[in-house]
Amino acid sequence: MPDVPDEAWRRLREIDAWWRALPSPDGADVAQTEWIDSIPANTWQEMQDGQATAISEIRADAELMTALRAVAREADDPVELALLYTVLRDAVIDYQTDPAAIAGDPRVDWDARTMETRLSVYLPEGTLLGDSGDSGDSGDSELPALDAADESARELTLIGGTPTRFPGLADPPGSEFLLQFDCAVLRRAAGHEGVARLIRENSLPRQGVLQLFYAAGRDSLTTPEVPGGGTTLRHVSEAAVRRRAPGSAAGGASGWPMVLPSFGASIEASPRAREIVGELQVESDQLARSVFPDENFDAEFARNPFTARVRPVTRLFPLPSPGFELTSAELSRLHVQLPLVEPDDAHVLFVEVAPSHALGDLLRDDERLHVWLRRSDVTNRRYVDVVTFRKSSPAHPRP
Structure with missing residues (x-):
């Protein structure tokens, strides 16, 4: 030693x-x-x-x-x-909604000038039951059902399963439902300066719902002739959300897979800093997943907190996870299918979908799904033109 x-x-x-x-x-x-x-x-x-x-x-x-x-x-x-x-460790906890400050913390052993940080929305999915299936309560533990008329308390964010049904809006043919984000999350958190800046800089909707559907096995590299590689991203208006089908309100038993959105850091740096960025990303995932009990992780953390790991978390408005940056082929495809006309425009990673039990075998453990848009389209709330890449870690390239 x-x-x-x-x-x-x-x-x-x-x-x-x-x-x-x-x-x-x-x-x-x-x-x-x-x-x-x-x-x-x-x-x-x-x-x-x-x-x-x-x-x-x-x-x-x-x-x-x-x-x-x-x-x-x-x-x-x-x-x-x-x-x-x-x-x-744990710098990400102290700067949960101010990720730019992380790079200047003495716990981060790297030159802050080489790091890019961004506030992201984390979508951890899980249950309120521990790995043993015991919630710690006697009897059946349930969350209180929400009144469908009480829109101020609703939570329609989902990963996998069945999407909320809206009048006159069908699922895209040949696609699997991936996730749904209730934009009311942004409205309720807008009092935090970091969140308010995220909303302001991207002109993000604070009403309605975003839904993402995916054509399994396809992306913009394998099927470039199909718009979005078969992926559909759409925004459902608040008016339509309030007319949703009965039974589409949040709430249910504690064992039901749920998503509890939170805010945290996304960080990107040069390849030489990948280990440090990876550590920070692990801490951010741990922070997001701390809302769900995990006895296996707790035991691993007690043995060695530096090596303990949780499953990666799906993120909105992220930077790519270490090892999942754009390849040269993907970058070329992105510019072909989403050409930038304005000089100050840029491509934006809108969502990084991580593997999840709720998604079944749609993604392997070593895969991520990236959905890209133009910044101008995000600002103008046009979610029609997207580019999708199904990515594998360098250690497990796609077959």
């Missing part, structure tokens, strides 16, 4: 010392929440302030941070790994 001065370890363990200084719980069977509730507020605040000061001092020491990164690559003690992770 790399040589780290004893003083460095002392400063690192000072973080844990504040936690251990709290009063011990009375009895072995006391639940952690009950124990925390029993601690006086001033004692708890003193612990948090002490930890925050110790962490800030370590992060401000660039030489120490470099040494600790080397230690983290070879450490195997769970307690030491947890302390190292506390100091070295």
